[in-house]
Amino acid sequence: MVAGAVMIVLLLMGYPMMVPLLAGAMLILFTQFAFLDGSVLVQQMIGGISQSVLVAVPMFILAADIMIKGHTADRMLDVVAKFVGHLKGGLPMTTALSCTLFGAVSGSTQATVVAMGKPLRPRLLAAGYSDKFTIALIINASDIALLIPPSIGMIIYGVASGTSVGQLFIAGIGPGILILLLFSIYCYIYSIRLKIPVEPKATWAERFEAMKRALLTLGFPVIIIGGIYSGLFSPVEAASMSVAYALVLEMAIYRQVRFSDIPQIALSTGLITAVVFILVAAGTAFSWVISFAKIPDLLLSDVIANAGDNPYFILGLISVSFFIGCMFVDPIVVILILTPIFNPAVEAAGISPVLVGVLVTLQAAIGSATPPFGCDIFTAVAIFRKPYLDIIRGTPPFFLLLLLSTIILIVFPQISLFLPSLMAQ
Amino acid sequence: MTASSYRSGGWRSALQKPFEFFDRVLDVVERTILVSAIMAMAIVSMINVISRNMGASVSWADEVAQLLVVVVTFVGLGHGVRMARHIRVSAIHDVLPPKGQKILIMFISLTTGALLFFLGVLATDYVTNLMRSGRVVPSLGIPVYYIYIIAPIGLFIGSVQYFLAFVRNVVSPEAWLSWHHKDEYAEEDEDDQVGGSMTPEEPGSADGAETPRGGSQHG
Amino acid sequence: SEQSQTSTSGADADAETEEQETTTWRFALEEVEGSVQDAYAQEFKKRIEEQSEGAISVEIYPYGALGTSSQLTELVQNGALELAFASPGHLASVIPEVGIFTLHFVLSDDNDINKKILSSDQVHEILQPAYHEQNMHLLSIVPEGWMVWSANKPLRTPADFDNFKMRTMTSPILTAAYEAYGANPTPKPYSEVYSALQLGEIDGQVNPIFAIEEMSFYEEQDYLIQAKHEQFISTFLAGQSWFQGLPQEQQEMITQVRNEMVDWIYQEQAEYNDERLQIIKDAGGTEVITLTNEERQAFREASQPVREMYLENAGERGQKLLDYVTTQVEELTNE
């Protein structure tokens, strides 16, 4: 508790965000486990960033930077604008859909914020949407992807709870669509209420022209989605292949990027990667200390023991616990630590573990876009070069929609369980 | 260039030349490592795609990419302090008067420098342990500490950069987030300009880009 | 907090027993709750807590709570943890000798024979100095079941492995083993195997039955192939300085419990894997193939060159261990 208060104070004072995380970890470690070798913090920091899926992040940043430096991104987005620019809320709805689809295949919400957010944000701003709305939309829509297969969060939950990963994957699709729908409705209402002007409807000739101009850039979705779903490469490799494609396109074909531009782009990529990943590292050290001290166990065991077997209460408790956990700590770690703690209560109340998996993954998604600590927020701060508070300013409506989704999913479990039950027959 | 803003006393100018030299060398080294590591990551990954689909996976690809991430993170830790790019929340800071802001930044720089220094010591312990145990990178067979030594180095450099930020606030008027960067939120484009002129091949241009924000206002 | 004051060095623990204060031993696993390692740890906890009459409390940390497998080993080395499991796949990067347990066709296909050999004093005596050099103390060599291949085609001969993209752990001996069969071994993190199978990025993988069930790999595969080429083995270890610092009677208690648990765990893991295999069979859609001795022979021959690679890394001690294990397997088989 003391450590938590210290962390919040340090955070608000304006310390670089690695400091509250590391100071919190040190405070607990050195006051409660004085016998411990403090180098464990460094071990965990290095371990936290040594995950193969994280390699996708710098690779997508690099690809996005190359595309933005050249004309690829513009050509691609022209097509989108020509098709949806005349619809109320069309552009933000497309943004939500793109983030969801890209996140679904890339497996990394951070990579999605970069790869989709970087090119789409200027478009939305130009169309008259405010920056706080735009950024909040991008980081929250990227998180829907955690629910769409393949989802690392669900795989981890499947292992920790002994639930079929295949069933979990299918169960995430309904909720994913539900949230996308809610976001789209919000975008529609937002654009009407703020009277965002729409573009005149493009003619089919204009659309055809835009598509022709963008023909080669359509290689990106083909590479990323086609490459991954055909088994040609892993999500991480898809990232580096899109770097290769971006280089070929921009340097050899469009000739918008010169070889001498590359070091500068790579440097900017490296720096953004570093300032985000040092927080992933510090967050891992912090969560190690939390689990070593068995703090989740201590906090939750009494509550769970007295929870009885009311499924609504237990599902609510699970959602709240995972959400709070994911506000501070990496979602994967939260899932690994908390799932076994709740398993007995879930079994005793006879709740479908698949439903719990969907809820848990959703909380993980919400948590990574919710202050104070969330990797998507950090990524957005780093790539958009905006102050932290500006980044999170627009998130409350999205947060409320996600909260609403959580409640809907608890009250109507069929949204999650319908597809898996079809599969079982 | 930036140096003009803190050049006033005799002892300062005596220290200035060697300081500027080391500062510039460090800057170039950091940039070179960041650029090469990012490019290497892309290349390694591409090689693996091609070779696996041709029937011979490169068993070290995954591990090398992860090691490069570690290198980028810790080199970028130090470089990020230099460039004043570390992520922070500026809630209290924003409501303070300029004088209060400067004091707050000095306090933060000094304590953050101390914390990173302490962490650097812990990192040195960790690397020493790895050296003793002889742990190797499985696919490459090279000792792990060859790579992880970057952790203490990055932390110490980050620590020194924060101490320098403190010193800068002592010797120069206004508030400074790092030796070279004033306390103001750089917009996206401005940063591109900074990055743009600083390819590793052109060490001299580094300071040039900072002139509009650093030197000219205080020279 | 209570935890903080109690679990320190053995000397402190000794002084504290008079006041009947509980000492905590932290025991970290490479596997999740409900796994073979968890079963072992729970039983160990039960027996130790009973025998010490509450003076010792064993805290179990399942996979993910405190880090990856190799991080757990480091935590034992520097005294943050007292007890842990460490399997040869990663442990070989600090103790090359244990790489023997990742070699194919070194052990017998009869687990009674393997039990005799792996729990023998001779094997422990050869390995113990290697553990001590790393500030670790080997307590027990624990089997977790046969490694089983999964694929979408029957893998009956080395020729079936031609260009087969086989997921392995990142370990040179393991990749070399499948290269020797003509496969294309593809190292990949455990958590990404399911989706890589689903997307066809890899053709198959190898794990014990319990893991194949736990991770749902069988959902994406048509065949499970039992070649009995390798047993999935983990080693149960303690921190060396911690163990040496324990009072004599506690050291003896640990040794006694681990001796008593040898038969227990062999039986437990067999039942455990049988149960999981039944779940896979009940789910349908996965055919289980057991290779004949003739079929195994072809793989055995193809796997021989990998032993050279092991010996290069593991040196004299590795040679001694390999010689001992192979001659014992031969002798006990002919009995």
Ligand code: NA
């Ligand atoms: Na996904």
Ligand code: NA
């Ligand atoms: Na968060």
